[in-house]
Amino acid sequence: MKLNPEREMGETWLxxxxxxxxxxxxxxxxxLLPLLVDYSRGSPWQPFPRWWxxxxxxAGSTLVAAVINANLPITPRELIKSVALGLAISSTxxxxxxx
Amino acid sequence: xxxxxxxxxxxxxxxxxxxxxxxxxxLLTMGTVIWALLLRAWYETSYLAAALVAIAGAVVxxxxxxxxxxxxxxxxxxxxxxxxxxxxxxxxxxxxxxxGADELTELLGTEHTPYYEHLIExxxxxxxxxxxxxxxxxxx
Numbered sequence: 001m002k003l004n005p006e007r008e009m010g011e012t013w014l015x016x017x018x019x020x021x022x023x024x025x026x027x028x029x030x031x032l033l034p035l036l037v038d039y040s041r042g043s044p045w046q047p048f049p050r051w052w053x054x055x056x057x058x059a060g061s062t063l064v065a066a067v068i069n070a071n072l073p074i075t076p077r078e079l080i081k082s083v084a085l086g087l088a089i090s091s092t093x094x095x096x097x098x099x
Numbered sequence: 100x101x102x103x104x105x106x107x108x109x110x111x112x113x114x115x116x117x118x119x120x121x122x123x124x125x126l127l128t129m130g131t132v133i134w135a136l137l138l139r140a141w142y143e144t145s146y147l148a149a150a151l152v153a154i155a156g157a158v159v160x161x162x163x164x165x166x167x168x169x170x171x172x173x174x175x176x177x178x179x180x181x182x183x184x185x186x187x188x189x190x191x192x193x194x195x196x197x198x199g200a201d202e203l204t205e206l207l208g209t210e211h212t213p214y215y216e217h218l219i220e221x222x223x224x225x226x227x228x229x230x231x232x233x234x235x236x237x238x239x
Contacts, residue, residue: 018163021156025128028153032135039138048143074167076122079160083128 009071018074019082020066026086027062030094049099057099061089122164129157173230174223181222 031054048054065085072078093099136150185207193200208215 014163018160021160022125024156025125025132025153028132028136029128032132032139035139036131036135048139051145074163075118076125076164077118079164080121080124080128083125 009073011070015072015074016066016070018079019069019072020062022079022082023062023065023069023086024058026065026083026088027058027090029083030087030090031058053099057090057093061093062086065089125160129153129160133157173227177223177226178219180226181219184222185218 049057065082069078069082069085072081133150133153136146136153140146140150189200189203189207192198192203207218
């Protein structure tokens with residue numbers, strides 16, 4: 001079936017996987033940046049959540065980002081959007097104090 | 100496409116520059132995350148697994164990017180070939196007096212008109228399929 005190029009770009013598993021990995025980087029950038037900032041000030045002991053909390057939160061936010069972006073081509077320009085979306089979704093959840 | 104003809108339009112250059120900046124940003128992001136995970140692993144050894152997963156993810160994304168870049172280059176080449184074939188056929192028909200060039204242009208349209216675009220896309224898809232089946236049949 002031909003896609004209408006004006007409206008659809010086509011979803012593939014490869015695109016989904018690439019954007020999911022990119023979204024994971026965005027999510028963990030939000031999780032880990034405070035650690036890097038504290039490390040430069042000399043206090044690297046951050047209390048970290050239990051691993052299953054971290055993994056399920058990461059899975060939730062990054063899968064939402066990947067589903068939304070799964071139809072974008074795999075170029076650096078599109079992957080950076082997935083990074084930003086993963087960061088944005090995980091930040092929103094933190095700002096709303098849901099985790 | 101313009102790159103294949105050796106002509107660089109400003110818009111194409113700008114797009115390439117933006118892509119390059121995005122690639123650097125992406126590498127910076129991946130590097131930061133991997134570094135932070137390794138830092139964390141220094142205090143909490145179990146995070147070493149997470150760091151290894153992150154490194155594997157970076158490798159997969161880089162390979163995916165390279166594969167897509169190759170696919171895009173193939174596609175651009177096939178597009179050039181399809182356009183060249185259509186132009187050649189138009190010229191031949193016009194030269195033999197079967198059909199006027201203007202008449203054909205009216206029928207097919209020019210670049211960026213929907214029918215012409217669909218025609219090119221179909222030809223590119225055919226070339227891609229042929230390419231894949233050749234690769235599968237290749238006994239070597």
